[in-house]
Amino acid sequence: MRTLTLIDAIKEAYQEELRRDDDVFMVGQDIRGGIFPHTKGLVEEFGSDRILDTPIAESGMYGVALGAAQEGMRPIVDFMFGGFSYVTFSECSVTTGQYHFLHGSQRALPITMTAGVGTGQRLANDHAMSIHGTFAHHPGIKVAMPSTPYDAKGMFKAAIRDNNPVMIPWHMGIMMLKGEVPEEDYVVPLGVADIKREGTDVTVLANSLQLQNALKVADKLHGEGISCEVIDPRSFVPFDLETVLRSLEKTNRLVVVDEDWESGSFANTVSAKVMEQGFDLLDAPVTRVTLPDMPVPGGYMEDYIAPNVNKIEAAIRSVLARIAA
Amino acid sequence: MRTLTLIDAIKEAYQEELRRDDDVFMVGQDIRGGIFPHTKGLVEEFGSDRILDTPIAESGMYGVALGAAQEGMRPIVDFMFGGFSYVTFSECSVTTGQYHFLHGSQRALPITMTAGVGTGQRLANDHAMSIHGTFAHHPGIKVAMPSTPYDAKGMFKAAIRDNNPVMIPWHMGIMMLKGEVPEEDYVVPLGVADIKREGTDVTVLANSLQLQNALKVADKLHGEGISCEVIDPRSFVPFDLETVLRSLEKTNRLVVVDEDWESGSFANTVSAKVMEQGFDLLDAPVTRVTLPDMPVPGGYMEDYIAPNVNKIEAAIRSVLARIAA
């Protein structure tokens, strides 16, 4: 099958959805020229009415999406870097998340939000931080992130077709990752985790760049006879806890890798839910690999505070070292 | 000893610190007139240079504090309602939290931020949501919340004297709670949990309004011979995990009550940390009482989705029902 990079797979999702539905449009800054490749060239096919650049004014920019969504359109907002969404956080999180529910579920807001996130570019905190955990904390918005080109195309299409606001960032560290992507139209539903590798000794939950890292570790440990089941949550809200619990019935051990700060992370949410709903399944404590609670440094330091294969391997070994109850 | 309401205890902390240190000043909206009683009348003693009202412009308003702190002053920012901090979230969270660390720990930012938070007024999501969990997720800012008038005075004084940014909201549901407050100068250090009631059967971690609720439940269960240890974390960042673990050595059971949304909550952080560091102490899964993941409704619905004595009692009974390992 044809291969595409993750970022081109996202672009293909935009293209197909923009063609399919005239109500779909994109708004952002410098998306016509294409700061990142996922929007490059779109303006030539769809025109600058549907690939809309705004002044550097995130509230107003997001307002185009919010207002147009209330008017029945299906905007895709590109925040460029994830941190920029915080510039209009009260709108893109609080008022967006509350709108449908608090106003009597009369009108849904089909807004797709995206941005590049993650470590690896050494750009420091405001250009490197993750946002999925924060958005997942605020109700009313679905939150997802693709880990492979295949998922990227299918999940972005799902997000665009979803009648709810969806925040779906993509990780800059796997922007150029290649993988098979069908040319046909398909959708990867939000809220369904994916077992990226089956195994029996330990379950590793990881996403995007860290999913790729987890798969590398699983490969390595396989050589030692350790069998890792690697699960990609794919979406954080809604979160498919069932798939994780089912896996734990087999493995009884869980490592959660989450490229986000430890406090208040999605990793903690998983740990707490598994604690409550899978306590008796656990032979070892759910162990987390996250960013330490410090602003993400730029420079070389980024490299050694971010989750990586060594830290994932160490966490796996530590849960395996626990003697079963 | 003299009793004060929680809100008046906060006011006394302001007064004493404003008198003690000329670099301390307050900035907010309508704080001279006093939307909430904690700032009422301060302008008469300290003048409108130190009790500063700004236009309705949260970035600029917060900017007064941020810039003045860089200049060595010690601002207290009042956001009125907690949700309003999100209007300038990129400044009051991201850039504030990263400043000291990312810029070589050359200059600390001694900013105290506060706001009324919490359910009970039926004002709906944007006027009712908690913010401590979100701030705790973003590193570089201390986060605390008082549960009693005594703590309120001492913790606000600690916050104002702290060289770091501190977000210290207060809960509107206990604004008028009365308690003993010394007239002398004292400080309740941030980062130290407080055992508000000793017990042996189960540990309940709760804060502010929910701490008060937990104490009521503990009273009631005492009548049945169930002994609850009720711990107030007092601060979320830094979090005093040791006190909780020590308590678990006795009780082996933990209920965390947190008036915040379940996903990404401080409750989950506690659960995950206890999982990792206290796994062998637990005879039952850490059980959480939180807001469900929905925008906080206004109207009557607020009452039955918020944590309350019934839900706390049910959680305690459920962990006690577990047979010890």
Next chain:
Amino acid sequence: MNTALKTTTLSHEQKVKLFTNLVRGNHYDKMMYRRMMQGKLIGFYHPAEGGVAPGVGACSFLNQDDNLNPHHRGHGIIHMISKGVDVRTFLAEHTGKDTGCCKGRSAWHFSYPEHKVYQQSGFIGHNFAPTVGWGWAAKRRGKGQVVMNCSGDGSYGEGRAHESLLMAQNWKLPVIFFCENNSMAIFASAEEMHPLPDISSLAQGFGMPAMVVDGQDVFAVAEAALVAIDRARRGEGPTFVECKTQRFKEHDIGTPDLRGWEERSDEEHQQMRNREPVTLATEKVLADDVLTQLQIEDIHEAALREIEEVEAFADNSEIANPTEEELMAAVFAD
């Protein structure tokens, strides 16, 4: 008034409509105040008394498919009834009932998508951002819809206002920035919080035409609004309309009535009341022979009857009482 802008003359019917809506709006506001004092409303109420004319003038001649962002003062009721919204479900909402327009979930938020009245939140200035989206959608549709964006003097402190003015003028969107300047924002006087006498000076920064009108005179307001609406419908872009109005009462029920940190004086109140909008309009319709004293009394009576029915609807509805599961199921749409 900006001399570059055309003017308009109101017809007899238009004047009657304005007067009627003014009387209705004023009675509605008093009803809300009374109910809040009676403990029959949930949350808070921001009384509109003294400032009821701008909303009536802005909204009485909007079409159903025009977008409206009502001002929070009076909780949007004056604006909504002027636009033709039946607000009984809003009163029910504010009373916590299951017949509420938000199913009793938000108490003081309104929601009438079929009238293009959405409301976002209780964050001041958060009316501005979506306004750009409505204007942009209206422009793309090209059906001559307009966006009436009403908010107070204080709201223009928010940087969000600037971003919205900027984009509206950049793209020549059909948005009316309708500023109801009552010279107060809670306790803060506009004089202290804005460096120039008119908030509409901001429009100059973007080259946007602006008008300043007597906001106590519902007819003057409507004339200005109609000029702005007309420009927007014809695709000539946004207009800033500033109404100088008043707030007779405290900011919201329960807050003291301060300016800065001192009580507003009796003199100030007396002076304000000299320009009570219903009184002024009554004098005018009588003087200009638009209505007779009898007709005026009928209008008042009809308004009171209407309000009685609206109250009865709210009072006779049930308190909303869904289960947590039902609520959880309502967070996301299918």
Next chain:
Amino acid sequence: MNTALKTTTLSHEQKVKLFTNLVRGNHYDKMMYRRMMQGKLIGFYHPAEGGVAPGVGACSFLNQDDNLNPHHRGHGIIHMISKGVDVRTFLAEHTGKDTGCCKGRSAWHFSYPEHKVYQQSGFIGHNFAPTVGWGWAAKRRGKGQVVMNCSGDGSYGEGRAHESLLMAQNWKLPVIFFCENNSMAIFASAEEMHPLPDISSLAQGFGMPAMVVDGQDVFAVAEAALVAIDRARRGEGPTFVECKTQRFKEHDIGTPDLRGWEERSDEEHQQMRNREPVTLATEKVLADDVLTQLQIEDIHEAALREIEEVEAFADNSEIANPTEEELMAAVFAD
């Protein structure tokens, strides 16, 4: 130029200083560009070529205890060296070294609190908010300190700019809103993103005096800056200074050089380069007998030597290599 504002005449020393800083700034920028291409810088670099005069004019006559927010273009280096900051620790920072001004933790952030150069973040427009605080602190201290707030045309899209203009004018703060309008923001042309030809039109909305100057002429820039600085020092409040300048290169190294979504043309580049600021200044100092050809050559040589030393410092320092524990201990101050 706003006629209400005074003008100033530059002394010989001032002209020499400006010329020298211009030459230094230009060489520094080229060094940064070169190092980025050599893989010797971390993160990104936003080249200043063609737009070096505004920063020099704005900052050459600031005192050490004046606040400066340098523009991100050129990563603030031109502004900082003009103000008298020794930027060797910034180059070390940008090279990831332990001698960096941020201890190697942020790569492209600078931090010179002793010069009142703080920087906040990489968020455009986030220079505005703290500016209000600096201005307010300066006013309270009453020592005549000023705040030089430099940022691009694009940054004035942010509502934060509005809030800062508003408060500065309300409180008559000693802030200079110094806009380096290179008519580009990444790929977006100012013409498309701002409704009026001048960004400084925004100042009118607040009644703030404004000047528009030729940003390619370092002497014209400095004259305007000095007028604004003087007003601020005397407590007369904020001034808006807009410099019309250019960006010769792409937005940041690696991004294509587009306007909208099309390559900027050779003609456009040629036209820009006709007004290269160092060339213009050189012609001027020669024509006005401020400096001789020999002196000019000395200035260039001294600048290159200075930069060599700065580079050697960075290159000879060690890569920062703290433990995670050390970093964790640095998150909070004692």
